[in-house]
Amino acid sequence: MRSGGVAPTTEATLQALRAAEFPVAGQYIYLNHAALGPLPRRTADAIAELAQDFRDRGVLAEAKWFGAIARTRALVAQLLNVSPDDLAFTKNTSQGLNIVAASLPWRPGDVIVTVRGEFPANVYPWLALQQRGVQVRFVKMRHGQICLADLESALQGARLLAISWVQYSNGFRIDLEAVSRLCAQRGVWLCLDAIQGVGALPIDLQATPVDFCAFGAHKWLLAPQGVGVLYVNPRVRDLLQPANVGWLGVEWRDYTAFDYDSPLSASAARYEEGTRPLVGIAGLEQSLRLLLEVGPEPIAAHLLDLTDYLAQRLLERGYSVLSPLEPRQRSGILTFCHAQRSAQELFAALRQARIVGAVREGGVRISPHLYNTREEMDAVLAALPV
Structure with missing residues (x-):
């Protein structure tokens, strides 16, 4: 898996957009864009x-x-x-x-x-x-x-x-x-x-x-x-x-x-x-x-960075990653499971921490977007049972 993060200028841009356009980030750690994306402020205003x-x-x-x-x-x-x-x-x-x-x-x-x-x-x-x-x-x-x-x-x-x-x-x-x-x-x-x-x-x-x-x-x-x-x-x-x-x-x-x-x-x-x-x-x-404004390539790079970061740490903690780890087969979706914990149990632990994901095919599906952060990936790890 790749290491490193998004270039500083792009990261600053993404964080500015997070503050300006995504009120949902003040209420939840929203990681379910593969189901439904929250409306940016400018979209809702229009x-x-x-x-x-x-x-x-x-x-x-x-x-x-x-x-x-x-x-x-x-x-x-x-x-x-x-x-x-x-x-x-x-x-x-x-x-x-x-x-x-x-x-x-x-x-x-x-x-x-x-x-x-x-x-x-x-x-x-x-x-x-x-x-x-x-x-x-x-x-x-x-x-x-x-x-x-x-x-x-x-x-x-x-x-x-x-x-x-x-x-x-x-x-x-x-x-x-x-x-x-x-x-x-x-x-x-x-x-x-x-x-x-x-x-x-x-x-x-x-x-x-x-x-x-x-x-x-x-x-x-x-x-x-x-x-x-x-x-x-x-x-x-x-x-x-x-x-x-x-x-x-x-x-x-x-x-x-x-x-x-x-x-x-x-x-x-x-x-x-x-x-x-x-x-x-x-x-x-x-x-x-x-x-x-951000561009498809920087968005994709950011999503791969977030999901790489989370996948590596999940594997270190004994979780299984059901998503492919080969970069050319990756997307914005990361699905994982645990041998001793049901997907519903993991999902419930995340919801208790106001983290929004989904259960799919026996695993928990996480799907971040351009405004999500590594700190939120850390919050996912902190909410999951060992």
């Missing part, structure tokens, strides 16, 4: 301002806030290194995955590969296709990890791989570059569930192409529930004919006199159907600005 404007002015407030749609789309594009035209706003990860599942041209006998142990959001949209004659083939994890050789074998004759960038239970991160290359070589569509990575780790969808990428914004992106993103690679956009079509997915020639002959939007906005979650989008804009 949402409150929007609500007040619509309370006081109704439709007259729209002109002020609708600009957030284009601005937020551009910020997501910057984060992923894609074009804004490749992005559609959704309600959550599940909706994005369901758009993909329902809108591709499946044939009876087609095979979808996914991983046994995936979060159910990335399983049920594919299982639902079995009624159309599509087969779902599962790859088993080995000791909490996904082996590239197992994927390679399972992809024989497959049309799509549905896989998480980061596994929710133990934080295992796939080698996205290798998986992207493997799918390209096999002519297999790659659909990435990225909710446990985006906001915590750098991602570049130009350098590591995928066909589809879906994620909600309420975890590591520190945004409200009810807003998400679907990325559709332009190379497959015309293959993904929307199963659900709405008026906002249309390229209107005249927005004041609707012409029913108007075509679907040429951009990924064709998948947006109807009224967008403006409250969530306005909040997401502010959270993205905060995350981009």
